Amino acid sequence: MQNRFRSVKILEEVIGYFIHHKIEHMDIQFFADDEKMDITVSGVSETPPIDLENLENLLNESRKPEYEEYYFSLLGATGKRQELPLLGSLVDSGTAKFEDGILTVHVKRAY
Amino acid sequence: MPLLSSLFRNPNALNQPGPRQDIPHIAEQKRIRYLIFVSLLTLFTGFVFNTPSEILKGLGRIMTSSSILLTDYMVVGNIGSAFVNSGILMLIAIFIAIRNHTSVSGPLVAAVFTIGGFAFFGKNLYNIWPIMGGVMLYAKYQNEPFGKFILPAFFGTALGPLVSQISFGFSLPPAFGISLGILSGIIAGFILPPLANHFIRFHQGYNLYNIGFTSGIIGLLFMSILRGVSLETIPTMILLEGHSKGLSVYLAILFLSMIIYGFVNCTDIFKGLSHLFSHPGRLVSDFVASDGFPVTLINMGLLGFLSTAYVALTGGTLNGPILGGIFTVVGFGAFGKHVKNVIPVMAGIYLANLVFHWEVSSTSSLIAALFATTLAPIAGAYGIIPGIIAGFLHMAVVMNVGYLHGGMNLYNNGFSGGFVAAIIVPILDSLKINSHTWEDER
Numbered sequence: 001m002q003n004r005f006r007s008v009k010i011l012e013e014v015i016g017y018f019i020h021h022k023i024e025h026m027d028i029q030f031f032a033d034d035e036k037m038d039i040t041v042s043g044v045s046e047t048p049p050i051d052l053e054n055l056e057n058l059l060n061e062s063r064k065p066e067y068e069e070y071y072f073s074l075l076g077a078t079g080k081r082q083e084l085p086l087l088g089s090l091v092d093s094g095t096a097k098f099e100d101g102i103l104t105v106h107v108k109r110a111y
Numbered sequence: 112m113p114l115l116s117s118l119f120r121n122p123n124a125l126n127q128p129g130p131r132q133d134i135p136h137i138a139e140q141k142r143i144r145y146l147i148f149v150s151l152l153t154l155f156t157g158f159v160f161n162t163p164s165e166i167l168k169g170l171g172r173i174m175t176s177s178s179i180l181l182t183d184y185m186v187v188g189n190i191g192s193a194f195v196n197s198g199i200l201m202l203i204a205i206f207i208a209i210r211n212h213t214s215v216s217g218p219l220v221a222a223v224f225t226i227g228g229f230a231f232f233g234k235n236l237y238n239i240w241p242i243m244g245g246v247m248l249y250a251k252y253q254n255e256p257f258g259k260f261i262l263p264a265f266f267g268t269a270l271g272p273l274v275s276q277i278s279f280g281f282s283l284p285p286a287f288g289i290s291l292g293i294l295s296g297i298i299a300g301f302i303l304p305p306l307a308n309h310f311i312r313f314h315q316g317y318n319l320y321n322i323g324f325t326s327g328i329i330g331l332l333f334m335s336i337l338r339g340v341s342l343e344t345i346p347t348m349i350l351l352e353g354h355s356k357g358l359s360v361y362l363a364i365l366f367l368s369m370i371i372y373g374f375v376n377c378t379d380i381f382k383g384l385s386h387l388f389s390h391p392g393r394l395v396s397d398f399v400a401s402d403g404f405p406v407t408l409i410n411m412g413l414l415g416f417l418s419t420a421y422v423a424l425t426g427g428t429l430n431g432p433i434l435g436g437i438f439t440v441v442g443f444g445a446f447g448k449h450v451k452n453v454i455p456v457m458a459g460i461y462l463a464n465l466v467f468h469w470e471v472s473s474t475s476s477l478i479a480a481l482f483a484t485t486l487a488p489i490a491g492a493y494g495i496i497p498g499i500i501a502g503f504l505h506m507a508v509v510m511n512v513g514y515l516h517g518g519m520n521l522y523n524n525g526f527s528g529g530f531v532a533a534i535i536v537p538i539l540d541s542l543k544i545n546s547h548t549w550e551d552e553r
Contacts, residue, residue, distance in 0.1 A: 066218065066260075066262050089400075
């Protein structure tokens with residue numbers, strides 16, 4: 001059950017990225033069990049976020065197990081600030097794309 | 112308004128600089144070798160000051176001291192044994208990290224240097240094990256590998272004095288005292304990881320010594336119980352004087368090695384430093400991952416010289432706690448601190464000393480100035496003036512929280528920093544002082 005809650009925190013962080021870029025309508029695909037999670041969030045935006053490339057790079061940073069039990073609670077919707085480097089250290093991989101006015105962020109990880 | 116926007120900034124509008132894509136790759140083995148070099152340099156420096164026989168005797172005295180704040184191992188043992196204690200503890204930490212497949216990242220570098228630094232005044236070969244053992248038991252209880260808890264385990268050795276004080280400081284029968292001290296350390300280590308994970312939200316990552324805050328709360332809990340049974344710690348101030356020259360030579364060699372290593376392995380140093388300085392530094396800012404090991408080492412070396420210069424310019428003297436403070440600033444140069452975000456906080460401490468009654472060159476004030484840089488992310492995220500205010504307030508708060516844990520928590524400034532950050536950050540957020548960012552200006 002704990003892993004599912006962690007997946008929710010990851011989802012909150014991804015949603016936070018969209019909110020930060022003033023994208024208010026989102027489509028969310030969310031799958032999470034105790035073994036793995038797979039999340040895709042997409043929304044309409046007139047222009048690509050300037051930090052999109054950074055986001056994709058961060059999402060594909062190597063996992064850092066030593067962060068798991070210590071920093072996980074910093075993830076999620078405080079509504080104040082983004083934790084993208086931390087997000088990248090806690091997921092296996094991800095993509096961040098802007099195509100035809102649609103911003104899509106996809107992240108996955110195995111527990 | 113570029114000047115004004117560097118004085119105030121709005122972290123809500125921050126764009127994370129992200130990892131550089133052109134950083135020089137330094138293999139894991141090389142990074143480990145550098146940390147081992149630092150440990151061995153520290154260990155062998157001990158033999159410059161004392162003979163092996165004196166060092167052995169000194170280590171014995173260190174291990175059986177109460178170790179509460181401020182107990183300078185350079186006096187309790189001798190200078191040589193304090194250095195050997197530091198070198199050995201760093202080697203132990205590196206060995207444990209390797210065994211648990213933990214990569215040499217920013218937080219690990221910070222943890223190794225913090226352990227090494229506090230091995231000059233509070234951590235020793237006896238009192239670190241029960242804490243780490245408690246964290247290990249917690250990992251077993253959670254059915255998770257110890258590697259996931261290695262950072263709380265390393266930083267959690269801040270509670271070493273809890274073990275030592277109960278074992279040797281209360282004049283309890285030796286067998287009972289030692290057993291109770293070890294048991295207390297194990298319990299403290301066991302409850303540390305969930306509390307650390309919980310309390311980090313209290314200050315939202317703006318207090319870099321998060322375990323210091325957590326350890327302060329645990330120390331408060333234990334000290335309250337001990338006071339309930341009429342056991343009280345005695346305020347301690349055992350400090351070395353008159354050996355600044357010898358110690359500064361060691362520090363100069365250490366920091367120069369960092370800068371030379373960085374220069375040799377980095378092609379575009381100024382671009383690299385400029386990128387590193389653009390990070391606000393809030394938890395979790397792993398400079399080794401985002402900026403590479405060479406540039407991180409240069410930053411660490413610069414912080415080392417800056418910290419030492421502050422001590423020298425204010426007329427202070429080098430001793431165990433001051434060395435510990437410098438080591439910790441340097442270590443966190445891989446994990447959140449850089450020259451740009453620590454200077455405002457140090458300036459705040461200096462200003463506070465002009466206003467308050469504490470002497471700027473006293474060891475207590477100097478320690479506060481060095482460890483107050485736990486609040487560097489406030490300067491990094493909000494700007495220079497909020498950073499100065501944070502340092503100023505920290506000076507007042509840190510002098511008042513030590514009583515709560517009776518000196519059992521070595522990271523007293525981390526404890527204080529947690530409160531200061533938790534007070535300042537929501538206020539600064541609510542003021543929305545500026546929408547500019549340092550990234551905008553570049």
